Structure formats: C-alpha cells, structure tokens
Amino acid sequence: xxxxxxHPSRVICKSGTSVKIECRSLDFQATTMFWYRQFPKKSxxxxxxxxxxxxxxxEQGVEKDKFLINHASLTLSTLxxxxxxxEDSSFYICSARHPGxxxxxxxxxxxxxxxxx
Amino acid sequence: xxxxxxxxxxxxxxxxxxxxxNCDYTNSMFDYFLWYKKYPxxxxxxxxxxxxxxxKNEDGRxxxxxxxxxxxxxxxxxxxxxxDSAVYFCAAxxxxxxxxxxxxxxxxxxxxxx
Numbered sequence: 393x394x395x396x397x398x399h400p401s402r403v404i405c406k407s408g409t410s411v412k413i414e415c416r417s418l419d420f421q422a423t424t425m426f427w428y429r430q431f432p433k434k435s436x437x438x439x440x441x442x443x444x445x446x447x448x449x450x451e452q453g454v455e456k457d458k459f460l461i462n463h464a465s466l467t468l469s470t471l472x473x474x475x476x477x478x479e480d481s482s483f484y485i486c487s488a489r490h491p492g493x494x495x496x497x498x499x500x501x502x503x504x505x506x507x508x509x
Numbered sequence: 510x511x512x513x514x515x516x517x518x519x520x521x522x523x524x525x526x527x528x529x530x531n532c533d534y535t536n537s538m539f540d541y542f543l544w545y546k547k548y549p550x551x552x553x554x555x556x557x558x559x560x561x562x563x564x565k566n567e568d569g570r571x572x573x574x575x576x577x578x579x580x581x582x583x584x585x586x587x588x589x590x591x592x593d594s595a596v597y598f599c600a601a602x603x604x605x606x607x608x609x610x611x612x613x614x615x616x617x618x619x620x621x622x623x
Contacts, residue, residue, distance in 0.1 A: 487552070
C-alpha cells in the first residue's frame with residue numbers, strides 16, 4: 393500500500409525554539425496533505441489542509457503564524473512550530489490523500505511526539 | 510464540542526468472540542463514516558467505511574452498521590483475533606469523504622486475549 397513517511401518521530405526542544413516536522417508521500421503524489429494534533433485522551437483534531445503550490449487552509453482556532461505549513465512539492469509538506477511553548481507539546485500527525493480518493497484514500501504518517509521544555 | 514464520540518476508551522474480548530466498537534455522532538450533516546485502526550508507533554490505517562445511504566457494509570470479518578436515526582454506528586469484528594488488538598478510531602465527514610477533513614473520535618483500545 394501507499395506509504396507516508398513522517399519525521400522526526402519524537403522531538404524535545406527548548407521553549408522559544410522552532411521545530412520542523414516533515415511529511416512525505418513516498419510512492420504517490422499528493423496535492424493535498426492534512427495536519428492533525430492530538431492531545432492526551434483527546435481526538436485527532438484537524439489543524440490545517442496543505443495544498444501544493446498554494447497557501448494552507450487553517451481550521452478555526454489554529455494560529456497560522458505559529459504553525460507554518462509549506463507544501464512546496466507534490467511529495468512533501470512541512471509543519472513548523474514557531475517559538476514553541478510547553479502548551480504546544482502534543483502529538484502531531486500528517487496524512488496525504490492519494491489521487492482521486494475519498495476518505496479511505498488517506499494515508500497517515502506515524503506521527504511526531506513534540507515535547508517543549 | 511465533540512461531534513464524534515467513542516464513549517468506551519477500552520474493550521477487552523476473548524479470541525474467537527465478537528468485538529463491537531461503538532461510535533455516536535451529533536452532526537446530521539455527516540454523510541460518510543470510516544473506521545481506522547492504529548498500532549503503537551504507527552499511523553492510523555483505513556479499515557472500512559460506510560456511506561449514509563447504506564446501513565451496513567461488510568468486508569471479511571469486519572462489518573460496520575449505521576443507524577442514522579440514532580446517529581450511531583458500530584464496528585463488528587468476528588471472530589476476533591489477537592492481531593486485532595489496536596486502537597480503533599471512528600471518523601466522519603460531511604463531503605462524502607472526498608475532502609479528507611475528517612472528524613475523529615478519541616479512539617477505543619481493543620485488546621483481544623488468546
């Protein structure tokens with residue numbers, strides 16, 4: 393099946409620094425990728441929709457200046473958490489939509505556990 | 510506001526028996542529902558889906574039932590196997606699943622005991 397690679401799988405950083413998370417579709421081109429966040433004992437929450445070659449669409453309540461999304465190619469989207477704070481500590485996961493697909497054509501990365509000290 | 514609810518955080522079942530995972534939703538605009546399975550250290554993987562025009566979809570050992578009037582769906586696994594032990598997420602969409610912006614439940618951790 394299709395593979396989506398996400399890294400790093402775990403990152404620990406100091407408060408005030410920026411962290412970049414990469415999401416790659418390894419064997420298909422994804423014009424659309426999605427970024428989610430999951431706090432402990434909570435649901436996966438969609439943060440933003442990343443569209444290749446255009447600006448990301450952010451969900452209500454998600455700060456676009458804090459969570460920078462770049463989708464510069466058909467196989468790579470990046471999420472940069474800028475000036476990270478402890479409250480940004482969470483599990484971040486991406487998904488990529490296989491061309492022509494409905495929800496079942498979404499393939500997920502393995503996630504990134506971010507801990508901000 | 511939790512639009513998709515999985516009220517049971519965990520479920521334990523004996524191998525060979527039926528596993529029933531439940532999911533409730535509040536938004537009547539949802540028209541497509543999916544179940545994902547997640548193993549530790551891996552991303553969720555698609556398991557089975559159902560459109561709101563159906564009330565049942567079956568794929569091997571997995572069957573999803575949809576009760577629109579009750580805004581309830583369930584995933585049945587029969588017979589359950591130890592390899593089915595994972596976290597199961599219910600997800601819903603308003604656009605026939607085509608836009609990928611799914612609303613997820615919190616997940617139910619299934620443990621199938623040999």
